[in-house]
Amino acid sequence: xxxxxxxxxxxxxSCPECGGVLREEHRAGIRQFRCHIGHVLSAxxxxxxxxxxxxxxxAGAMALLNxxxxxxxxxxxxxxxxxxxxxxFEAAAREALARAEIIKKLLESEWxxxxxxxxxxxxxxx
Ligand SMILES: [Zn+2]
Numbered sequence: 001x002x003x004x005x006x007x008x009x010x011x012x013x014s015c016p017e018c019g020g021v022l023r024e025e026h027r028a029g030i031r032q033f034r035c036h037i038g039h040v041l042s043a044x045x046x047x048x049x050x051x052x053x054x055x056x057x058x059a060g061a062m063a064l065l066n067x068x069x070x071x072x073x074x075x076x077x078x079x080x081x082x083x084x085x086x087x088x089f090e091a092a093a094r095e096a097l098a099r100a101e102i103i104k105k106l107l108e109s110e111w112x113x114x115x116x117x118x119x120x121x122x123x124x125x126x
Pocket of ligand 1: 015016017018019020035036037038039
């Protein structure tokens with residue numbers, strides 16, 4: 001793991017369709033983006049697709065943390081049955097669930113949507 005993450009200015013934006021690098025173009029005074037395999041998106045389309053991609057990535061991280069918690073709980077149970085120590089597995093399970101809750105709150109929170117509502121996440125079961 002790195003000592004610390006940085007938030008430098010991105011060198012480029014990624015194509016929400018394929019993940020390729022986007023090149024910015026201006027056509028008739030309108031900003032648009034084109035990737036190296038030909039996807040062409042307006043800034044507005046890119047913004048909406050980028051947000052949908054962000055929600056999907058956050059949901060994926062939340063699901064993975066939930067799975068980590070489940071696996072750690074099962075491994076704690078195995079250790080308990082063997083009469084080994086379980087505290088590290090249980091601590092890791094609690095940590096994963098707590099971090100999943102942080103992401104859940106991020107997903108459920110209101111985001112500034114300059115183009116209007118674009119949420120793609122399910123409305124029920126949150
Ligand atoms: Zn593309």
